Amino acid sequence: MKVFHGSTAEIQYPLANIGRENLDFGKGFYVTDIYNQAERWASVMMLRRPGTIATINIYELNIEKISSANYRSLHFDGYGNDWLDFIVDSRRGKKPWLGYDLIEGGVANDRIFDTIENYIEGQITKEVALGRLQYEQPNNQICLLNQQLIDECLSFEQSITLK
Structure with missing residues (x-):
């Protein structure tokens, strides 16, 4: 699977x-399989760090090797109840990502x-939050939390400097 990381x-x-x-899925290396998403993130990072250049790093992520090596992974389909609980717990510092090697x-x-934020602050209920989220089309992120997984399953291909 080709994946991208937006950076400077x-x-x-x-x-x-x-x-x-x-962060959403913890302290790890984040990639996406959506080029435009990485491009936007690289542009945001460049604006936050004046004098830098937006860069897209391109990798090959070996999904078959990840599966066969029995790395512990978690996958969320859409913005559902489990995803919301996980994100809120992460933002509250509960580290729900501990014990996982990859989260998508x-x-x-x-x-x-x-x-x-409105849900975390108690301004809306979970049901209202989930009702709002159901209309959103999620972008995709993959958080690689295990260095051995990165070393064995993620191969750098090239980087592209954005103009």
């Missing part, structure tokens, strides 16, 4: 334990951020 640098050797812990599912991006 070429990353030939990704690391699993870099970044913030309270929708991105808690700007389109749905307010719904999640």
Whole structure:
């Protein structure tokens, strides 16, 4: 499976334990199978870090090897109840991602951020939040949480500098 990582640098050797812990799926290396999503993220990162260049890193993720090696993975289909509970727990610092090697599912991006925050703050019920989320088409993210999985199953192909 071809996957992409939007950044401000070429990353030939990704690391699993870099970044913030309270992200959607924890402290890992995030990729997506949606090129445009990586492109948007690279542009956002470039704006946050003046003087840098938006870069798309392209990798091959060996899904068959991940399955046959019995890595522990979790997959969320859409913005459902389990996904919402997981995201909220992550944001509250509960680390629900511990024990997983790979987690795949929708991105808690700007389109749905307010719904999640309103739910966390108790301004809306879970049912209202899920009702709003059902109309959103999730982007896809894959969080690689295990360095051995990255080393064995993720192969750098190239990077593209955006103009």
